[in-house]
Amino acid sequence: MLKRIISALVGCVVGITALILDNFYIYLGLLSVFSAIGVWELIHAVRCDKHKFITWFCVAFAFGEIPLFVVDDFRPYRFLAFLTLVMTLVCAMLFGHKKTTFVEISCCGAATFVIPMAMSCILSTRYVYAEYLPGVYLLVYLLFCAWLGDSGAFFVGTFLGKHKLCPEISPKKTVEGLIGGILTVGVAVTVQALVYNNLLPSTIKMNYAVIIPVGMAASVMGVLGDLSASVIKRQYDVKDFGNVMPGHGGILDRFDSVLFVAPFVYVVFSYLSPSV
Numbered sequence: 001m002l003k004r005i006i007s008a009l010v011g012c013v014v015g016i017t018a019l020i021l022d023n024f025y026i027y028l029g030l031l032s033v034f035s036a037i038g039v040w041e042l043i044h045a046v047r048c049d050k051h052k053f054i055t056w057f058c059v060a061f062a063f064g065e066i067p068l069f070v071v072d073d074f075r076p077y078r079f080l081a082f083l084t085l086v087m088t089l090v091c092a093m094l095f096g097h098k099k100t101t102f103v104e105i106s107c108c109g110a111a112t113f114v115i116p117m118a119m120s121c122i123l124s125t126r127y128v129y130a131e132y133l134p135g136v137y138l139l140v141y142l143l144f145c146a147w148l149g150d151s152g153a154f155f156v157g158t159f160l161g162k163h164k165l166c167p168e169i170s171p172k173k174t175v176e177g178l179i180g181g182i183l184t185v186g187v188a189v190t191v192q193a194l195v196y197n198n199l200l201p202s203t204i205k206m207n208y209a210v211i212i213p214v215g216m217a218a219s220v221m222g223v224l225g226d227l228s229a230s231v232i233k234r235q236y237d238v239k240d241f242g243n244v245m246p247g248h249g250g251i252l253d254r255f256d257s258v259l260f261v262a263p264f265v266y267v268v269f270s271y272l273s274p275s276v
Contacts (some may be wrong), residue, residue: 003246006246007245007246007248008245008248010245011245011248011254014030015143018030019136019139019140022135022136024123024127027122027123027126028066028067028070028123031066031119031120031122031123032062032063032064032065032066032116033063034119034251034255035062035063035065035066035115035116035119036059036060036062036063037242037244037250037251038062038111038115038119038241038250038251038252038255039058039059039062039111039112039115039116040055040059040242041241041242041250041251041252042107042111042115042232042241042252043055043058043059043107043108043111044241044242045232045233045236045238045241045252046104046107046232046236047236048104048107048108050099051092051096051099051100051104051108053092054089054092054100054104054105054108055108057088057089057092058108058109058111058112061081061085061112062111062112062115062116065081065112065113065116065117065120066116066119066120066123068081069116069117069120069123069124070120070123070124070127082113085109085112085113086109089105089108089109090105092105093105114259115252115259117263118258118259118260118262118263119255119259119262121262121263121265121266122139122142122258122262124266125138125139125142125262125265125266125269126138126139128266128270129269129270133204133269134196134202134204137192137196137206138265138269140192141189141192141211141215141265142218142258142261142262142265143258144185144188144189144192144215145185145189145215145218145219145221145222145261145265146218146219146222146225146257146258146260146261146262147257147258148181148184148185148188148219149181149182149184149185149218149219149222149223149257150181150222150226150257151181151184152180152181152182152183152184152185153173153177153178153180153181153184153223154177154181155180156176156177156179156180156181156184157172157173157174157176157177157178157180158177160174160176160177160180161174161175161176161177162174162176163175163176165177165178166227169227169230169231169234170226170227170230173223173226173227178220178223181219181222181223182216182219182220183216184219185215185216185218185219186212186215186216188215189211189212189215189216190208190211190212193206193208193211193212210272214265214268214269214272217264217268218261218264218265218268219261221257221260221261221264222257222258222260222261223257224260225256225257225258225259225260225261226256226257228256228260229241229252229253229256240253241253
C-alpha cells in the first residue's frame with residue numbers, strides 16, 4: 001500500500017508540474033518516453049521481446065514517432081517513416097523466418113503505430129483547438145474523462161456492484177460501476193466547466209450541452225480501453241504490463257483508458273470546437 005501511495009504521489013507531482021509549466025517540449029518529451037515504454041510493455045506482454053532487434057527498433061521508433069503527428073515540419077516525412085517501419089519489420093521477418101512469425105511482426109508493428117498515435121492525440125488536443133478552446137482545460141478534461149471515470153467505477157462497483165459487466169474479461173467490473181463511472185465523469189466535467197466559466201477570467205466559455213455529454217461518452221471509451229487491456233493480459237496470463245509505477249503497474253496499466261479517450265476527444269472536438 002505504501003508503494004502504491006508513493007507512486008501515486010510521484011505521478012501526481014510529475015503531472016501537475018507539467019500542467020503548470022504547460023510547455024510543448026515538456027509534453028512532447030514525457031509522451032515520447034511514455035510511448036516508448038508502452039510499446040516495450042506490450043511487446044513484452046505478448047512475448048515478442050525474444051526478438052531483440054525488432055523489440056528495440058520498435059521502442060526507438062516509438063520514442064521518435066510523436067513529432068510525426070504533431071510537428072508541422074515533420075509531417076511531410078510521415079509516409080517515409082512508416083514505410084521504413086514496415087520494410088524493416090518485413091525484412092526482419094524474412095531474415096529470421098525460422099524464428100519470427102507474421103503474427104509477431106504484426107503485433108510489434110501495430111503496437112509501434114497505435115500507442116504513439118494515441119499519445120499524440122493528448123498533445124494535439126492541447127494545441128490544435130487553441131483558437132476556440134483553452135488547451136490546458138481540454139487536457140485536464142481529457143484526463144478527467146479517463147481516470148475519474150475509472151475511479152468512480154471502482155468505488156461505486158465496490159459498494160453497490162451486483163451485476164457483472166464482463167465476468168470472463170474483468171470479473172470485478174459491474175454494470176453499477178460502469179454507470180457510476182459515467183455519472184462521476186458527468187459531475188466532474190460539470191464542476192470543471194462551472195469553475196472555468198464563473199471563476200476564471202476568459203472570453204471563451206464552455207458549452208455545458210456539449211462538454212457534459214461528450215465527457216460521459218468519453219468515459220465509456222475509457223472503459224473499452226480498460227477492457228481491451230484486460231483481454232490482452234488475460235490471454236497472455238500477465239497481471240500487469242510493467243512495474244514503472246510500483247503498486248500501479250506499468251504505463252499501459254495507467255494509460256489503457258487514456259489511449260482510447262484521447263483519440264475520441266480529439267476527433268469529436270475537431271468537429272465541434274467552433275461551436276463549443
